[in-house]
Amino acid sequence: MSVIRVLSGSYRNTPVKGEIFTLVKGYQLGAKGGFVTVKNEGQFPGRSDELRIQVDNREQIQFMTGDVNTEPKVEAVESETDQQAMDRIAERFNVLDEMSKACINGDIRAMIVSGPPGVGKSHGVTMQMEKASMFDKISGKRPRFEIVKGAMSGIGLFATLYKYSDSKNVLVFDDCDVWEDQDALNVLKGALDSGKTRRISWNKDSRILREEGVPNTFNFNGSVIFITNLNFNDRRSAKIKAHLEALQSRCHYLDLTINSERDKMLRIKQVHRDADGGLFADYDFTTEQTDSITEFMWDNHNKLREVSLRMALKIADLVKISSGNWRNLAKATCMKE
Secondary structure, three states, rough: OOEEEEOEEOOOEEEEEEEEEEEEEEEEEEEOOEEEEEEEOOOOOOOOOOOEEEEOHHHHHEEEEEEEEOOOEEEOOOOOHHHHHHHHHHHHHHHHHHHHHHOOOOOOEEEEEEEEOOOHHHHHHHHHHHHHHHHHHHOOOOOOOOEEEEEEOOOHHHHHHHHHOOOOOOEEEEEEEEEOOHHHHHHHHHHHOOOOOOOOEEEOOOOHHHHHHHOOOOOOOOEEEEOOOOHHHHHHHHHHHHHHHHEEEEEEEEOOOOOHHHHHHHHHHHHHHHOOOOOOOOOOOOOOHHHHHHHHHHHHHEOOOOHHHHHHHHHHHHHHHHOOHHHHHHHOOOOOO
């Protein structure tokens, strides 16, 4: 196992600085931020054998050689340049485009897309859906795609799956809260089963289904895309975790690998680099103005409410409102108190 030094972190609100641990599982993002899982080899007496040390980003972890009982040495690790990181992130979003097209064509049944909010997960999938449905809209046909947001009950999910159960139909659940509902998870497991026929049933009496003309049993032949900010490995309920693991086994899982504040900032720069006309194409900005926005975000990334493409556009709106006072406006409206 690897040995790491936590440069700056915390465990149950106790600061951890410069401590050396045996690594169990690498950096992950959870509901409360980033963390690493390490062995408790006497550092925290009376606590469990494995601990989660909270860290802000990967840069707070230093990999070592040796073990915790000898004098570990820092490993020579080749660091990723900004350009390499932007290329890595761009490649992940290219994969997202390809996998979205495969869902549209019915070549794959399901995909889970995981990444932090505001990095363009939904936009990429939506663009592919709109391209594919262009001729359906022109001819007045019912779209073969539906994007579902917000909360959804198990029975609501069952009815929606029925409406889009035909081959080459795609349902996109965009941060739709179905992960804590056991009925919904059971329905999804049936809809995404790896068998040749995916037959799902609602074996409870339902006036809602009768009124909407939805049968209690049907074959689902469509595809499903889940877009989520959640880390599936961080679910605490053992019962829900088992459902999620079963669901993951039925889906292609795409982690966009944007795990640190640096990655989020480089995603903004990558979009600005690669997008036609740049990220701020809809604004009549000079190069100096666009550069000043990204510089401001980088200088204040620890204070911003979030580091995201949405935040970059919010700040761009402020530059448009007041080119001379936008920094003060941003400090008042975009930063944590």
